[in-house]
Amino acid sequence: DQQVKQNSPSLSVQEGRISILNCDYTNSMFDYFLWYKKYPAEGPTFLISISSIKDKNEDGRFTVFLNKSAKHLSLHIVPSQPGDSAVYFCAASERGAGSYQLTFGKGTKLSVIP
Amino acid sequence: GAGVSQTPSNKVTEKGKYVELRCDPISGHTALYWYRQSLGQGPEFLIYFQGTGAADDSGLPNDRFFAVRPEGSVSTLKIQRTERGDSAVYLCASSQGRGTDTQYFGPGTRLTVL
Numbered sequence: 001d002q003q004v005k006q007n008s009p010s011l012s013v014q015e016g017r018i019s020i021l022n023c024d025y026t027n028s029m030f031d032y033f034l035w036y037k038k039y040p041a042e043g044p045t046f047l048i049s050i051s052s053i054k055d056k057n058e059d060g061r062f063t064v065f066l067n068k069s070a071k072h073l074s075l076h077i078v079p080s081q082p083g084d085s086a087v088y089f090c091a092a093s094e095r096g097a098g099s100y101q102l103t104f105g106k107g108t109k110l111s112v113i114p
Numbered sequence: 115g116a117g118v119s120q121t122p123s124n125k126v127t128e129k130g131k132y133v134e135l136r137c138d139p140i141s142g143h144t145a146l147y148w149y150r151q152s153l154g155q156g157p158e159f160l161i162y163f164q165g166t167g168a169a170d171d172s173g174l175p176n177d178r179f180f181a182v183r184p185e186g187s188v189s190t191l192k193i194q195r196t197e198r199g200d201s202a203v204y205l206c207a208s209s210q211g212r213g214t215d216t217q218y219f220g221p222g223t224r225l226t227v228l
Binding site: 036100 | 147149154156159170173217220
């Protein structure tokens with residue numbers, strides 16, 4: 001049973017436009033959420049995180065939004081650049097329960113077209 | 115500084131054989147994690163070490179899988195009697211201290227069981 005779902009396997013966006021990647025979760029105990037980016041043959045690279053006490057966190061071109069009532073989060077990349085082309089993973093953990101393992105979604109492959 | 119390193123980068127073995135996968139965490143990181151990523155899936159948690167001890171091994175799929183971290187630094191994931199279903203990329207991550215710190219991933223070891 002997938003507790004973290006990324007329903008779009010792929011997304012194509014024009015360079016300079018906004019990329020919006022979505023993630024849904026089912027476990028209401030999740031209280032910390034992260035986005036990782038992965039290039040082929042490399043390990044995932046941490047991008048940005050958000051605690052469940054917040055609804056928005058911003059870092060440069062990357063913003064993560066959390067809607068707890070809908071159990072939904074999204075990653076916005078503005079403006080998108082060709083170097084952003086990668087697979088993006090949403091992940092969650094139950095820090096409040098003392099669990100630090102990350103539960104990942106299946107990923108969304110983002111292609112930014114020059 | 116150096117990131118998380120994993121050796122070997124690729125391992126091909128025959129069904130029934132024993133394999134060892136090694137992880138060198140970032141220097142000074144006391145927390146270490148193992149994940150497994152199968153084709154088309156996100157990483158799945160296997161085990162988490164805090165120092166030398168396994169703080170959470172709830173993700174290990176069965177007793178063929180075992181991991182050690184005898185001196186609180188390098189870790190070895192050991193798989194006995196390998197099966198074709200064990201074929202995956204095995205990822206290691208480390209974090210600075212508490213399990214709440216950001217997890218930094220290595221490039222992974224691609225295991226293929228023939």
